Amino acid sequence: MYIVKRILIMLLTIWVIASLTFLIMKFIPGDPFASDADVLPEEVLQNIRAKYNLDEPIAVQYVLYMKDLVTFDLGFSIQSETRSVNSIIADGAPASALLGLQALVIALALGLLLGIVAALNHNKVLDYASMFIAIIGISVPSFILAPLLIKYFAVEWGMLPVASWGTWQHSILPTLALAATPLAVIARFMRSSMLEVTNQNYIKTADAKGLSKTKLVIRHGIRNAILPVISFIGPLFVSLITGTFVIEKIFAIPGIGRYFVDSIFNRDYPVIVGTTIFFSVLLVLTLFIIDISYRYIDPRIKLTSGGE
Amino acid sequence: MLEHLLEVNNLEVSFKTYGGEVQAVRDVSFHVDKGEILAIVGESGSGKSVTVQSIMGLIPTPPGKIKNGEVLLEGQDLLKLSKREMQKVKGSKISMVFQDPMTSLNPTMKVGKQIAESITTHQNIKGPEAKERAIDMIRRVGISNPAERYEQYPHEFSGGMRQRIMIAIALACHPKVLLADEPTTALDVTIQAQVLDLMKNLKDEMDTSIILITHDLGVVAETAERVAVMYGGMIVETAPVNELFNNPKHPYTWGLLESIPDIDAADKKRLVPIEGAPPDLFSPPKGCPFAPRCKYAMDVCVEEMPPAFSIDSGHEAKCWLNDSRSPALKELVSAGRQLS
Numbered sequence: 001m002y003i004v005k006r007i008l009i010m011l012l013t014i015w016v017i018a019s020l021t022f023l024i025m026k027f028i029p030g031d032p033f034a035s036d037a038d039v040l041p042e043e044v045l046q047n048i049r050a051k052y053n054l055d056e057p058i059a060v061q062y063v064l065y066m067k068d069l070v071t072f073d074l075g076f077s078i079q080s081e082t083r084s085v086n087s088i089i090a091d092g093a094p095a096s097a098l099l100g101l102q103a104l105v106i107a108l109a110l111g112l113l114l115g116i117v118a119a120l121n122h123n124k125v126l127d128y129a130s131m132f133i134a135i136i137g138i139s140v141p142s143f144i145l146a147p148l149l150i151k152y153f154a155v156e157w158g159m160l161p162v163a164s165w166g167t168w169q170h171s172i173l174p175t176l177a178l179a180a181t182p183l184a185v186i187a188r189f190m191r192s193s194m195l196e197v198t199n200q201n202y203i204k205t206a207d208a209k210g211l212s213k214t215k216l217v218i219r220h221g222i223r224n225a226i227l228p229v230i231s232f233i234g235p236l237f238v239s240l241i242t243g244t245f246v247i248e249k250i251f252a253i254p255g256i257g258r259y260f261v262d263s264i265f266n267r268d269y270p271v272i273v274g275t276t277i278f279f280s281v282l283l284v285l286t287l288f289i290i291d292i293s294y295r296y297i298d299p300r301i302k303l304t305s306g307g308e
Numbered sequence: 309m310l311e312h313l314l315e316v317n318n319l320e321v322s323f324k325t326y327g328g329e330v331q332a333v334r335d336v337s338f339h340v341d342k343g344e345i346l347a348i349v350g351e352s353g354s355g356k357s358v359t360v361q362s363i364m365g366l367i368p369t370p371p372g373k374i375k376n377g378e379v380l381l382e383g384q385d386l387l388k389l390s391k392r393e394m395q396k397v398k399g400s401k402i403s404m405v406f407q408d409p410m411t412s413l414n415p416t417m418k419v420g421k422q423i424a425e426s427i428t429t430h431q432n433i434k435g436p437e438a439k440e441r442a443i444d445m446i447r448r449v450g451i452s453n454p455a456e457r458y459e460q461y462p463h464e465f466s467g468g469m470r471q472r473i474m475i476a477i478a479l480a481c482h483p484k485v486l487l488a489d490e491p492t493t494a495l496d497v498t499i500q501a502q503v504l505d506l507m508k509n510l511k512d513e514m515d516t517s518i519i520l521i522t523h524d525l526g527v528v529a530e531t532a533e534r535v536a537v538m539y540g541g542m543i544v545e546t547a548p549v550n551e552l553f554n555n556p557k558h559p560y561t562w563g564l565l566e567s568i569p570d571i572d573a574a575d576k577k578r579l580v581p582i583e584g585a586p587p588d589l590f591s592p593p594k595g596c597p598f599a600p601r602c603k604y605a606m607d608v609c610v611e612e613m614p615p616a617f618s619i620d621s622g623h624e625a626k627c628w629l630n631d632s633r634s635p636a637l638k639e640l641v642s643a644g645r646q647l648s
Contacts, residue, residue, distance in 0.1 A: 200411065201406060201408060201411040201412040202411065202412055202413055202414040202415070204366060204406065204412070205406060205412045205413065205414070205422075205474070205477070206414065206425075207366060207398070208364055208366060208398055208399060208403060208404045208406075208478075209398065209399035209403070209425060209426045209429060209477065210394075210395045210396060210397065210398035210399035210400060210426075210429055210430060211395070211399075211425070211429055212395060213391075215429075219414075219417070219425075220414050220417070223414075223416050223417070224414065224415065224416055227416075297416075298415075298416060299415075299416060299418075299461040299463070300415060300416075300461065300463050
């Protein structure tokens, strides 16, 4: 019952997002063929507009688009008319997803580790060292970190290849550049969560049982401290796997990140709405999975359909 | 003389804070014998909890520091043990029940596992058998359907039930001493009595000694065999429970006893408080800590710390009034002091 209700709400959410994106795009001044207006005769422009239904009233365009959407047809790109939005996503998503997944794994593994080490050595050298790394990770933007990584690892020391995509060695530097900020955020988050848990009474109870430090930290500390971090992983996961404009541009990765940005400049309506829907479907699905998994991670949470 | 089961001698504990050093426990000595229930009473901040937590090695260091003293369990000084050696003692020979059952259990672990964990840590018992033992402990603390309850999480238990689980955890390895830090303070009065009875019964079954911290003299009268009264980080009076109620020898104890509301009093009296505030433990007075609030304080009380005067066998009080040279109470009253 809960799951059925959730799925209905998810569909509703996606419909609202699709409609809003569609309408907002139409209200942005400009037009996909604005740059061609000087070159092409008026009749040709009319014909092109008619091909994409742009001559119809917005309400009609909306109904036509929604009709296609329910059959999972996101339409054709206006900019490169031989390509469907579906194929753009299918071509770009794997590279972005692989890069994002790698970055997520690294950010989680190192971020959690740094946070835990910092909390266990509260106000000692390791704490300050971890948080120093974390602050650098948060404050150095990826468009600075990425060129720095390229300069040293690829150009100066020649250890790793760049500027193409293929072998896993190619993915190391972009993964690091992409992981830095989420890693730092996770580390700081985990540290404060862990510090809070350490002061809880049940830690004292566990300590009074005579548990070893390791068991105390893993079974009673981390298990509880990680709960708030999990809720944060969902949106992070989606934003990482749907590609990032900056990293993909710098490392010449054939992902979908650039389409998000390019399509807006070109008023490529089908691509804008299509990629946005793709993004929101992923986000809504991930949040759904996280909510379900909470049931198994935190026994206090029960899945109920009402707000009792 | 027989060796006591647990003996605390000259314990001094302090905490470093931004405001200076708090001398939370100052020269505390007491002992517990096998199968005995010792109650430690005193107001908030008198050092009760710090005292028992030092015994368990649960004082966070820093900021806390055990500056002096020894804690002898069957002759072995626990304060001299390494962390690893102390882990073997904690939970097996000495264990502890805390004040707030609502927050003292791990919310993400089945209660049964929390009991079994205590067993597997200290005894060479593996999974299924430890589970068996844990279920048996749940039954022994008076919870029905123990096998089902084993699989449940703390939020599925009421406060009283959780405290029973805490007791099960503490007693799972049949410790020699159980430290109970205000185990009933957070519970309803009816549940309080049940939990106290449970602790008394299990104490007899398992031949455990109990140190019971409380500020409830009703609980003391009902449960304890001997009482230590703490004030300002010191034990000011120790006595067998009847002796303490019938023949108290310290003005602070008098104050505590007077402040108990009397339900049978014919005339409606106001409650009797002890006037004043407890001493500042950043810079404790050099004399008796109670002197500033004491109706009978003499010059010597402010100047010099009273020694422990032996009143009777097992009854000691740290008050100058028990010195043979001190004036009788009557004279102090006629000199202008008021007896309530």
